[in-house]
Amino acid sequence: MPSASSTVQRPSRQDTLGPPITAGIVTALVGFTSSFAVVLAGLRAVGANQAQASSGLLALTLTFGLGILWLAWRSKMPVTLAWSTPGAALLVSAGMVDGGWPAAVGAFVVVGVLIVLTGLLPSLGRLMTKIPTPLAQAMLAGVLLPLCLAPFKSLGEVPLLVGPVALCWLVMMKFAARWAVPASLVVALAVIGIHIVANGVQIPGDALLPQLEWTTPAFTLEAAVGLALPLFIVTMASQNIPGVAVLKSFGFTTPWRASMVVTGAGTIAGAPFGGHAINLAALSAALAAGEEAGKDHGRRWIAAFVAGVAYLMLAAFSAALVTVVAAAPAGLLEAVAGLALLGTLASAISSALAVAEERVPACITFLLAASGISFAGVGAAFWALAGGILVRWLLKDREPLTPSHK
Template identity: 85%
Template sequence: MPSAPTVIQHPPRREGLGPPIAAGVVTALVGFTSSFAVVLAGLQSVGATQSQAASGLLALTLTFGAAILWLSWRSKMPVTLAWSTPGAALLASAGMVDGGWPAAVGAFLLVGVLILLTGLLPVLGRLMGRIPTALAQAMLAGVLLPLCLAPFKSLGTAPLLVGPVALCWLLLLKLAPRWAVPGALVVALAVIGIHLGVNGTYLPADALVPRLEWTTPAFSVEAAVGLALPLFIVTMASQNIPGVAVLKSFGFTTPWRSSMVMTGAGTMAGAVFGGHAINLAALSAALAAGEEAGRNPGQRWRAAFVSGLAYLVLAVFSAALVTVVAAAPPGLLEAVAGLALLGTLAAAISSALAEAEERVPACITFLLAASGLSFGGIGAAFWALTCGILVRWLLKPGPLVRKARGSGPRAPRQ
């Protein structure tokens, strides 16, 4: 009787570092280039000068890049962080608060304290969870609407400048969606370069060197209520909570407490240098947590770690980007920022109107946030969320109505 063939057991082939390195670099490139224009627009809208906005961009990149290194190495999970893009859009729509840039910096510092307390005090997290998702998303959509209209307005005033940017964005959205905004940014930088060359404009060399610029914070009730509170809510509802969901979809449990402590402390550290808020990454998180980062889920934390290193490298170029963008023709930066936010706007509107009983309060919240209403020195975002919650409470059926709706002709007994 012939003997059974001998089966030689080969050790499992070890996966190289190529996939996590590539995924980490792509995560950083996409995360940085797709939304830094929004951050600059937001910081300048609340009173930052060009150098202060450059400092803020540098502080944000350094703080969340360093925090990614610590969180991913410590947890051995692909935890990635980012600046608050919806929060920057909120700043762009809010405009300057009473007290100017120092008051805005004080609001940023308060946001960091609130995020830190969210990690330390579970009750604060539960309180955040009681804010209706539809209203939070409606407020975000209202804040984003004016920014997302900018590309279309600019097409009417500067079609030769904005047209190529919009066309590149649309083509890449069809062929390679993740590179749509970075590609549009490359075209925008090329347009700026041509514009500078035609006009014989030269950039000062000292403005290309990154540097942190300290701002002593000032505190006011108006800035705390009208800027810090909406910024905290938008950051939690539109970045941190979706960031947890993205990681969960790939089988990872976010280290919530340590993430909130790190992002809160990082926001506080960067606030005095102009950074508005850092948080869990949402959209770019999938790049480091998915199969593109490696077949072995247990090793994908390396992709997040590499992205942290890449962000620290990109921070070196932050001042140069700010200087180039500052020399852009009017409307071009706003167009790139608006294109970057279209996907977020669509998702926010869809979430806000998903449930029929929430649509009227959500619409009121959306319209008030988009209106730019300011009352008592407090911006539209706060009043939009407040009025939306009030309308929702007024329209919510009382116990008698719910009982009447639940009652009806009973089926005859057999």
């Protein structure tokens, strides 16, 4: 007669590996499809042509996919990486810099160097933490505002094209919020497909094959100050620091130095091919680190590793996506990108206005960033942060006004 202990069923290898593998695939699908439109819009805004934007998307996916494999394997923790979505939105706001696309590529290299130095020099990391969070979030909100207005503008201009996309997004937000942007992207691609067929648009076959295109970086002071510095700050404040917090919430300690060195080096390597910045994943990090990746804490790193593999597979479709999106009716891509960033905008505004004493400087920062002001070749994001810090300093020691009593 078998003993009681012999009848206890132990989980099979399939049971223990199934959840992290599934979670890893979902992480990659959601991470890629939910924001690649923002990346394309950002790269095109700073001067990339279709081939260069396609190369940039491919370079980003390859570099952070390989980075995930290395970090997850070495640390045995569910560390996931991503491209800088807020950074791409910043590129849309910044527009073309003096020196054109090569100068933008040079700014991307500078961002990578700064990220590496953040990992190697603790003092630089501490300096980053001294930037007031409300101001950093207000700058991000101001940068995002024009892009988040795009769906509503496009809805008024081409309602028959944008309407189905917006309706799909709204329905999915009600029933499956995580899949709202990917689902709306599928609808957008269907609309683009109908548009291509109806108008007889010809797509060359070689344009569907992914390929990297080299651009020699050009380094200018205007691009370094007006593009690289704000891009670095936005990437750190909106991606890397929240990414650490997400992993910590699930009981994992991020390998900070290794993560910064890997993402910084990956940014430097991908920059000449059009990649603007890679960083720790924030929102999608929860998919690989949370309960959906399995109950076994020690096996959740497998979810991140699988996500890295899946990203490398998705890289093969980057050129095809860029080619199809390039044939889209005007305003449709921007509408999808704006919908993808609505949640980020809401979070940034909430964080910027959370502290009553910081609201006036935060509002100044937000309005300057949203205004698109440019001075001395330097874009609005830099002046927004500088103006917000100045206003904050001027108001810091001011006594609150109280009504006089006579």
